Amino acid sequence: MSGHDDFVFRDLFNHSFDAQWVLSADMHIEHANAAAVSLTGYEVEELVGQPLSLLLPPKIAKSHDTYVAHYHKHGETQGVLGQPRRFEILARDGSLIPIQLKAFRLGGADDERRFGATMVDLRAQVLLEKEQLQTMAQLKRLALIDPLTELWNRRAFDDALDRQCALISRHHSAAALAMIDIDHFKQVNDTYGHAAGDRVLQQLAAHLKKIVRKEDMCARLGGEEFGILMPACDLPSAAIVIERALQRVATDRFDLDDGRTVSISFSAGIAAIETDAVADALVEHADAAMYQAKKNGRARVEMWVPETGAASASA
Numbered sequence: 001m002s003g004h005d006d007f008v009f010r011d012l013f014n015h016s017f018d019a020q021w022v023l024s025a026d027m028h029i030e031h032a033n034a035a036a037v038s039l040t041g042y043e044v045e046e047l048v049g050q051p052l053s054l055l056l057p058p059k060i061a062k063s064h065d066t067y068v069a070h071y072h073k074h075g076e077t078q079g080v081l082g083q084p085r086r087f088e089i090l091a092r093d094g095s096l097i098p099i100q101l102k103a104f105r106l107g108g109a110d111d112e113r114r115f116g117a118t119m120v121d122l123r124a125q126v127l128l129e130k131e132q133l134q135t136m137a138q139l140k141r142l143a144l145i146d147p148l149t150e151l152w153n154r155r156a157f158d159d160a161l162d163r164q165c166a167l168i169s170r171h172h173s174a175a176a177l178a179m180i181d182i183d184h185f186k187q188v189n190d191t192y193g194h195a196a197g198d199r200v201l202q203q204l205a206a207h208l209k210k211i212v213r214k215e216d217m218c219a220r221l222g223g224e225e226f227g228i229l230m231p232a233c234d235l236p237s238a239a240i241v242i243e244r245a246l247q248r249v250a251t252d253r254f255d256l257d258d259g260r261t262v263s264i265s266f267s268a269g270i271a272a273i274e275t276d277a278v279a280d281a282l283v284e285h286a287d288a289a290m291y292q293a294k295k296n297g298r299a300r301v302e303m304w305v306p307e308t309g310a311a312s313a314s315a
Helices: 003-015 034-040 058-074 123-142 154-171 185-192 194-211 235-251 279-295
Strands: 019-024 029-032 085-090 096-106 114-121 175-182 217-222 225-231 266-273 301-305 309-312
Touching: 019 034, 034 096, 034 114, 096 123, 154 175, 154 217, 154 225, 154 266, 154 279, 175 185, 175 194, 175 235, 175 279, 185 194, 194 217, 194 225, 194 235, 225 235, 235 266, 235 301, 266 279, 279 301
Parallel strands: 266 301
Antiparallel strands: 019 029, 019 114, 085 096, 096 114, 175 225, 175 266, 217 225, 301 309
8 A cells, every 4th residue: 555545544534523443452542533532532642552441431341351351362353343332432521422333353564453443423313312212202191191181091091991900800909990970061161161161171180180099090081071090999998089089079169261160070980890800891880880870969979889780889
């Protein structure tokens, strides 16, 4: 190779956008380009003569040292050369920088073994990947959230109910399902308008989230109907929770946007989730108990009893 060629390749090395390294056989840095300086925060003078492990976090440095020792003993590269690898390097300021490394053997007229390495800065790519993951998680969550009340939606509720039924069948534990429907909600919409109806739905959702247990799942199933999934809760205990919610709602006034207030109540039906329970049948039973509550005067809670159908929670 002519001197002119040496100059061309040296120029190419120095002006590469990616960090370029020339390493001795024992993995000490012989040359580093401007991109390597920018990537690591070290000056060239601080890098040359130092082991490559200077830039490696302790865990990676340990495996690197093992690799170098194996190479010196056996002359094998263990399939590392030529294979792009992603990991983090340690910059001068102590920060970790994600990179992609590709190492390769360099030839030399003096037959001395050297290695070359290219490090691609992945910080922008990793940031983009994180943003994409966050966006996907947000979109997934939005697909399961009711936009008006910010409770779970029907899809999320149905999936959770299926999982709860499977858990009950495996572990034979107790759980309950409650269905809630606002009494005379049509009158609220007809009297005050649909915007007022939306405000009532939002405030009821806020009430339910405060009253039920942390492990319970509240969902708006559609219109003025809500569902509450109550794991690790038997039927009488579930009835106590829903009765408490009913009493709280009945004594509160719901604020409308125009400064007026309105009182509401709801009717609820509860069904126990038992071994071999089927989600669709459970919803039907809780719905039947809820409609029985409306038939019996509204503003009450009924429990589904398999032998007889609905029964008053307070009986």
